[in-house]
Amino acid sequence: MIQLRSQNPNEDTEWNDILRRKGIIPEKEKEVTEDQIVNIVEKTVNEKTGHVINNLENMTLDELDELEDEEDEIALFKYRMKRIEEMKKLAGKPTFGEVIEITSRDYIQEVNKAGENVWVILHLYKAGIPLCSLINQYLTNLAKKFPLTKFLKSISTSCIAGWPDSNLPTIFIYCDGQMEKQIVGPMELRGMKLTEAELEWMFGQAGAIPTKITEDPKPKVRDALFSALKHGSNDDVADSNDW
Numbered sequence: 001m002i003q004l005r006s007q008n009p010n011e012d013t014e015w016n017d018i019l020r021r022k023g024i025i026p027e028k029e030k031e032v033t034e035d036q037i038v039n040i041v042e043k044t045v046n047e048k049t050g051h052v053i054n055n056l057e058n059m060t061l062d063e064l065d066e067l068e069d070e071e072d073e074i075a076l077f078k079y080r081m082k083r084i085e086e087m088k089k090l091a092g093k094p095t096f097g098e099v100i101e102i103t104s105r106d107y108i109q110e111v112n113k114a115g116e117n118v119w120v121i122l123h124l125y126k127a128g129i130p131l132c133s134l135i136n137q138y139l140t141n142l143a144k145k146f147p148l149t150k151f152l153k154s155i156s157t158s159c160i161a162g163w164p165d166s167n168l169p170t171i172f173i174y175c176d177g178q179m180e181k182q183i184v185g186p187m188e189l190r191g192m193k194l195t196e197a198e199l200e201w202m203f204g205q206a207g208a209i210p211t212k213i214t215e216d217p218k219p220k221v222r223d224a225l226f227s228a229l230k231h232g233s234n235d236d237v238a239d240s241n242d243w
Helices: 014-022 034-054 061-091 104-112 130-145 196-206 221-242
Strands: 099-101 119-125 150-155 170-175 178-184
Touching (some): 104 119, 104 150, 119 130, 130 150
Parallel strands (some): 099 150
16 A cells, blocks of 8 residues: 655645645645735724724723723834835835945946936035035035935046036036036035035935925024124123123
8 A cells, every 4th residue: 555645735736736626635825925914904903993983982081091002002003014114115225325436437327327216416526625525524424314315426527527616516416317406616505614404405405315404504694693783782781780
């Protein structure tokens, strides 16, 4: 008598396929994906939340206290699910995190072919110009802070032949290979008083980085003058009191 060796009925083998067709072993169990699990849990949470809301008027104080704890857990769970979805989306995007030095030969590859929906910030500079050095320092920090944006720098004449020094620093901002904004010269870049927060705000206004700075951090001249006059008047009053 031939004895058949035991095997897992869920394995994908030719012999198991024959046995399934004959009805000797059951069909293979279907695997539940992560997305299906998330959908099932979300559906359960939504049904429970809807049921609870419909019965709020009939609840006791103790039941309402328990509900408050449950709502905190539900809110936390929904936040976690949202973060998971955000992380999944970001997982497929390229990350950079540093400032890359390029020349004119690298332009097409690094700018035009940077990738779909990839923002590129290119700084044209020259050694010996203090504001250029300051901006390169800021870009190094911003590149680490916003790794989904591609930060590039290039010596001006090695990228664009004959680009005048009077236009430096120059910043070009691209998306999908198309120029979205250009900031040319020390006046537009606010000179040596430029702060990193101001530069971050400029990039955010162009849409190149997801900054949380929504208002221009540059001190307003009018506010500064008003503050100086206010303090000056207070000093005058103090002096008169002393007198």
